[in-house]
Every structure is written in C-alpha cells, then in structure tokens.
Amino acid sequence: MPLWAAVLVAGAAGFLLNLGSPPVEWWPLTFVSVTLALLTLIGRNIGGALLAGAVFGTVFFTTHLVWVGEFLGPVPWIALAGVEAVLFGLGAVPIALAYRWTVRHRPRGAVQLLALPLLIGGLWASREVVMGAWPYSGFPWARVGMTQVGGPFVEVASWTGATGLSFLVVTMCAAVVQWLRAGGLRFVRGLIPVGVVVVLLVVTPQFPTTSAGAFRVGWVQGNGPTGYFDVKAPGDVLAAQTTATRPLYGQPMDLLAWPEGGVDADPLSDARAAAALDRVVKAAEAPLLMNAATTRGGAVFNTSLLWTADPADRQWHDKVNPVPFGEYVPDRWFYELLAPDLVGLIQREYTPGTNSPLMEVGDVRVGLAICFDVIYDTVIWAGAKQGAQLFVFQTNNADFRGTGENLQQLAFARMRAVETGRAVVNVSTVGTSQVIAPDGATLESVGVDTAGASISTVPLRTGLTPSTVLGPWLTCVLVLASSVALAAAGLSHRARTRAGDTAHPADRPRL
Structure with a gap:
C-alpha cells in the first residue's frame, strides 16, 4: 500500500474504531477498523509504520476523547490525545516489524497463517498494557476489548479479561489479513484459523460464579x-x-x-x-x-x-x-x-x-x-x-x-x-x-x-473467575511472549538475510 493510501486508510480506521466504541457502540466496526489498520502496516519501514500508527491514533483519540476539552478548553484535550497518538504510533512499529521479519515464510504455511496472527494480537494487546501503565500510571481508557461490551463475545472476558479479549479480536483480524494475503477466496482452507477464533468467541460461556443470596x-x-x-x-x-x-x-x-x-x-x-x-x-x-x-x-x-x-x-x-x-x-x-x-x-x-x-x-x-x-x-x-x-x-x-x-x-x-x-x-x-x-x-x-x-x-456472588485469577499472569505473559517472539523473528530474519534468502519485491519494506 503506498504511504499516501496508508495514511488515508489509517485515518478512516481510527474513525471507525471510535464508532465501534461507546457512545455509538457499533461493535462490528471494531473488526473492520483493526483489519484496515493492520493492512496499513504491511511492508512499512519504521518511519512509515510510525506515521500510519500515529495518524490512526490521532483520529481515534481526538474523536474519542473530545469530552476532555468540554470545560477546560482544547489544550488538555489536544495534549492528551496527542500523547496517546504518539504512543499508539510507537506501538505500531513492532507490528510492522513482525510483518517484515516473517515475510520469507511461505504465505500458506503455519508461520504466516497461525503464528503471525497470534504475534500481531499479542503485540497489539501489549501496546494497550503499556499505554495503560505509563506515563503517570497510564490511561487504560480505550481498548479494543472494551468495544465488545455490547456485542455477543463479551462473555469471553470472564475468562480472559478485557486485555485477553483485545488479543483475541486482533488475532482474528490478523488471521483474516493473512488469509487475504495467501489468496483469499482461492484459498478457503486459510480461513480455518479465523474460524477457530470465531468459534471460541461464540461458544465460550460466561464463567459461572456461585449465588450467595x-x-x-x-x-x-x-x-x-x-x-x-x-x-x-x-x-x-x-x-x-x-x-x-x-x-x-x-x-x-x-x-x-x-x-x-x-x-x-x-x-x-x-x-x-x-x-x-x-x-x-x-x-x-x-x-x-x-x-x-x-x-x-x-x-x-x-x-x-x-x-x-x-x-x-x-x-x-x-x-x-x-x-x-x-x-x-x-x-x-x-x-x-x-x-x-x-x-x-x-x-x-x-x-x-x-x-x-x-x-x-x-x-x-x-x-x-x-x-x-x-x-x-x-x-x-x-x-x-x-x-x-x-x-x-x-x-x-x-x-x-x-x-x-x-x-x-x-x-x-x-x-x-x-x-x-x-x-x-x-x-x-x-x-x-x-x-x-x-x-x-x-x-x-x-x-x-x-x-x-x-x-x-x-x-451476591462468590467464587473467582479465571479473568480475576489469571489476569495479572495473562498480562505479563502476553507482553513477555510477544516480545520474545518478535525478537526471535528478528534474529531469524537476520540469519536468513545473511544466508541470501531474498524476499519478493512486493514484500520489501516501503516508506
């Protein structure tokens, strides 16, 4: 995707995510937004990824957080939205690197269709974790998982929490992207990973707690x-x-x-x-x-x-x-x-x-x-x-x-x-x-x-849900596992490059 197109698509994706969030809460638009956002990062170099991510973040946060300036004026609103947009843009860089460093694997192989979507989902969720903790205790306000509170998949949050739900939503979108890259309708088997995630989201019931009066x-x-x-x-x-x-x-x-x-x-x-x-x-x-x-x-x-x-x-x-x-x-x-x-x-x-x-x-x-x-x-x-x-x-x-x-x-x-x-x-x-x-x-x-x-x-209810018990562990595991997997992909890419394994010209990083 040319840079000018990536910027336009990223802006549109940011606006769609705002519509997928409260108060509009058209939750299906979240899947469209995330899918478009990921498409803008394929083939980007660091500068291009930073720009595309920052544009997405700018449009999303300025529209989503417009209430910040209701009484204090535009300065606090622009300042908060600007900081969040920059952090969001920085978080887009690892996602772009994940696409670049796995490009030499077969489009219809396990790495591209299974491992890469999981890595993309983990990196997106990790960005949410970091933005929710830093700076000054963070601002964990806008999360992909939170857009699903009015949708049919919200019960999964009792097992995974909002962060885990973000991971699953983005993983599914990333799997759709990889299926499209592998041939789309000409490669129906490529939809199997997407189907698995959809089934998990649909059939998983809310974890039962015990009635206590x-x-x-x-x-x-x-x-x-x-x-x-x-x-x-x-x-x-x-x-x-x-x-x-x-x-x-x-x-x-x-x-x-x-x-x-x-x-x-x-x-x-x-x-x-x-x-x-x-x-x-x-x-x-x-x-x-x-x-x-x-x-x-x-x-x-x-x-x-x-x-x-x-x-x-x-x-x-x-x-x-x-x-x-x-x-x-x-x-x-x-x-x-x-x-x-x-x-x-x-x-x-x-x-x-x-x-x-x-x-x-x-x-x-x-x-x-x-x-x-x-x-x-x-x-x-x-x-x-x-x-x-x-x-x-x-x-x-x-x-x-x-x-x-x-x-x-x-x-x-x-x-x-x-x-x-x-x-x-x-x-x-x-x-x-x-x-x-x-x-x-x-x-x-x-x-x-x-x-x-x-x-x-x-x-009244008693008993702890997996979300409550495993939440801290899941957060740490997502961040650490995604970081380690990205580093491993980078080392593998470097080794293949030294060995003379070349990528297809269309997959080489662009601004």
Missing part, C-alpha cells in the same frame, strides 16, 4: 452542582443528595450508596457535615457509603467512607489512582512553565490511597472503585480477590455534561460485572447511574441531569 442497595443520583465550575455555596451538594434520598426513607435497605463527591465537606473534620450524615443514616436505617475529599496527616485523599451510627464501625477507602492533571499535577514545576493558568486551577494535590478497595457491610463484602479507578484492572482484581460479593462504583461525571464520557465509563462498569461475575451498582452525581447484573445486563438506570433514587435487590 441477595442484597438491597439504595442508590441516589442527586444531580447537584458538582462540576468544577458549577456555581454553588458550601453544603449545596450535600443538600441535593439529601433531598434526593428522602423518598427512600422508611423502605428496607442494607446499604445506601451516594456517588463520588456527594458530600462537599470533610465529615472527619466538619462537625456540621458529620451531623447531617448522622441524620441520613438514622432516617435510612442503613449505613451510608459516601465520598468526599478528606485530609489526614497533612495529606488530601479522595475518600469513600462507610458512615455508620457508631463511629467505631466506620471504614474508608482512598482512591488508588488520582487523575494526573485533574486531581494532582505531576512535575508541577515543569507544567507551570508551559500552561501556568491551567495548572493553577488544580489546587488540591490528592495522595494515592493504599488501603483495600473493599468494605464489610454486616457479613457482606462490597468491592469499590472511585470514578476512573474502574479502568484500572488491579483495583478490580484486588477487590474480587479479597472477597467482594458485589461492586459499588462511585463517580462524578459533572465536568463532562453533554458528552459521551459517562457512557464510555459505564462500559467499563458493565465489563467489570462480566469479568468478575458480580453485580455492579454504578452511581453518579449527574448520570448515568445504573444497576448492572453479573452478566452485564442493565437492571435499572437513571439518565443524565436527572435526580433519582431507587432501592435495588442485587444478587
């Missing part, structure tokens, strides 16, 4: 002024949550859940806020899971508190991954030189939490994730492994009103339900709040910019 959760979307630039007076957010909760009083519940930022004062040091929460707990006759910024030992935390009538029974969990440039500024001195006005808006410096993402409500264990912590696998794995029987995710989407951000984040909540085999209560300040069954189906929902409250009886 039911739990009544009252959840409240207060629709208060929780945005960064919302006009409000102290106590307005707490008042909005309290008002929206009142219809639930007098109804039996085991837990009352409020969203992230549902209390706009530190109840550990503000007596009036603490007294107001005491009144809520008394009226609800249930413990309250709420969230506020707290200060302890001179450090500021984004904290979820289980507020009970007896202070001795209270528990808390601090957000594990504060959002860089949102909840703290890494290397502040440097970024103040670049954008002092924007950086100056971020006054608080939240400290990462180290306590368990789990609380005990009676004899029931509730797993937690605060806002963007839901996108980090390790937080979810930790809660499940420590015995969570359901999950409550608290979030504040007020700074992204009118965008698709809340639905993109909600897709993670649905995926986490499938991965862990647990029900999820995803409660937001302004929407979208949902109760999600262990199979990812939506049981109840409150839309955006609406105050609402409900009491939902959700199933």
Whole structure:
C-alpha cells in the first residue's frame, strides 16, 4: 500500500474504531477498523509504520476523547490525545516489524497463517498494557476489548479479561489479513484459523460464579452542582443528595450508596457535615457509603467512607489512582512553565490511597472503585480477590455534561460485572447511574441531569473467575511472549538475510 493510501486508510480506521466504541457502540466496526489498520502496516519501514500508527491514533483519540476539552478548553484535550497518538504510533512499529521479519515464510504455511496472527494480537494487546501503565500510571481508557461490551463475545472476558479479549479480536483480524494475503477466496482452507477464533468467541460461556443470596442497595443520583465550575455555596451538594434520598426513607435497605463527591465537606473534620450524615443514616436505617475529599496527616485523599451510627464501625477507602492533571499535577514545576493558568486551577494535590478497595457491610463484602479507578484492572482484581460479593462504583461525571464520557465509563462498569461475575451498582452525581447484573445486563438506570433514587435487590456472588485469577499472569505473559517472539523473528530474519534468502519485491519494506 503506498504511504499516501496508508495514511488515508489509517485515518478512516481510527474513525471507525471510535464508532465501534461507546457512545455509538457499533461493535462490528471494531473488526473492520483493526483489519484496515493492520493492512496499513504491511511492508512499512519504521518511519512509515510510525506515521500510519500515529495518524490512526490521532483520529481515534481526538474523536474519542473530545469530552476532555468540554470545560477546560482544547489544550488538555489536544495534549492528551496527542500523547496517546504518539504512543499508539510507537506501538505500531513492532507490528510492522513482525510483518517484515516473517515475510520469507511461505504465505500458506503455519508461520504466516497461525503464528503471525497470534504475534500481531499479542503485540497489539501489549501496546494497550503499556499505554495503560505509563506515563503517570497510564490511561487504560480505550481498548479494543472494551468495544465488545455490547456485542455477543463479551462473555469471553470472564475468562480472559478485557486485555485477553483485545488479543483475541486482533488475532482474528490478523488471521483474516493473512488469509487475504495467501489468496483469499482461492484459498478457503486459510480461513480455518479465523474460524477457530470465531468459534471460541461464540461458544465460550460466561464463567459461572456461585449465588450467595441477595442484597438491597439504595442508590441516589442527586444531580447537584458538582462540576468544577458549577456555581454553588458550601453544603449545596450535600443538600441535593439529601433531598434526593428522602423518598427512600422508611423502605428496607442494607446499604445506601451516594456517588463520588456527594458530600462537599470533610465529615472527619466538619462537625456540621458529620451531623447531617448522622441524620441520613438514622432516617435510612442503613449505613451510608459516601465520598468526599478528606485530609489526614497533612495529606488530601479522595475518600469513600462507610458512615455508620457508631463511629467505631466506620471504614474508608482512598482512591488508588488520582487523575494526573485533574486531581494532582505531576512535575508541577515543569507544567507551570508551559500552561501556568491551567495548572493553577488544580489546587488540591490528592495522595494515592493504599488501603483495600473493599468494605464489610454486616457479613457482606462490597468491592469499590472511585470514578476512573474502574479502568484500572488491579483495583478490580484486588477487590474480587479479597472477597467482594458485589461492586459499588462511585463517580462524578459533572465536568463532562453533554458528552459521551459517562457512557464510555459505564462500559467499563458493565465489563467489570462480566469479568468478575458480580453485580455492579454504578452511581453518579449527574448520570448515568445504573444497576448492572453479573452478566452485564442493565437492571435499572437513571439518565443524565436527572435526580433519582431507587432501592435495588442485587444478587451476591462468590467464587473467582479465571479473568480475576489469571489476569495479572495473562498480562505479563502476553507482553513477555510477544516480545520474545518478535525478537526471535528478528534474529531469524537476520540469519536468513545473511544466508541470501531474498524476499519478493512486493514484500520489501516501503516508506
């Protein structure tokens, strides 16, 4: 493919992946997008692969993350999308090298039809792993596997996790590419690897977890002024949550859940806020899971508190991954030189939490994730492994009103339900709040910019899915195995080159 065509196709592929993702969520387009993206990398040299990958990343991330600039303007949006696009482009280089270094193997042989698609799938998944961990704790927001949460293959995630699902989707697309290169319709047997992956995706059921009773959760979307630039007076957010909760009083519940930022004062040091929460707990006759910024030992935390009538029974969990440039500024001195006005808006410096993402409500264990912590696998794995029987995710989407951000984040909540085999209560300040069954189906929902409250009886589950147990190992194995396999392909290619084994002219690397 000429470079100019590769650039155009890569841009189109990036746009298609955005359409395959929430909020549009036309999941079949993901397969088209990935297939086109791989075609742009065949025969490319390093510079050409970097360009094609960066173009794909630029189109995808600028469209997918447009919500970043909703209130802060274009600079943070372009900066984040630009960094992600560069990293995505760098991750395209190993894929192009894999195609180049295996070109001397027979087009209809096992290496081209079986080994290479597996390697391509591993390299793509490895790129997602790296981008999800670096820099500044990474941004594992956009993954190929996440686009399948509304499709027929999502149950596979209970075995493989989102990363493993990404690997399988890309492997299937890469197998299609190799079949086309080997002759397409003239070589029907070449579709066997594709068929195997499709069958695995279709017939694999969700891993069963064990029923452990039911739990009544009252959840409240207060629709208060929780945005960064919302006009409000102290106590307005707490008042909005309290008002929206009142219809639930007098109804039996085991837990009352409020969203992230549902209390706009530190109840550990503000007596009036603490007294107001005491009144809520008394009226609800249930413990309250709420969230506020707290200060302890001179450090500021984004904290979820289980507020009970007896202070001795209270528990808390601090957000594990504060959002860089949102909840703290890494290397502040440097970024103040670049954008002092924007950086100056971020006054608080939240400290990462180290306590368990789990609380005990009676004899029931509730797993937690605060806002963007839901996108980090390790937080979810930790809660499940420590015995969570359901999950409550608290979030504040007020700074992204009118965008698709809340639905993109909600897709993670649905995926986490499938991965862990647990029900999820995803409660937001302004929407979208949902109760999600262990199979990812939506049981109840409150839309955006609406105050609402409900009491939902959700199933409790025990037992660990393979996704939870093997997730850390699978991530490491994919990265290490792909790296080793690529290195082996490079050494083999070099040895064949020295031996005088030449490639077909059409397969030689092009810009």
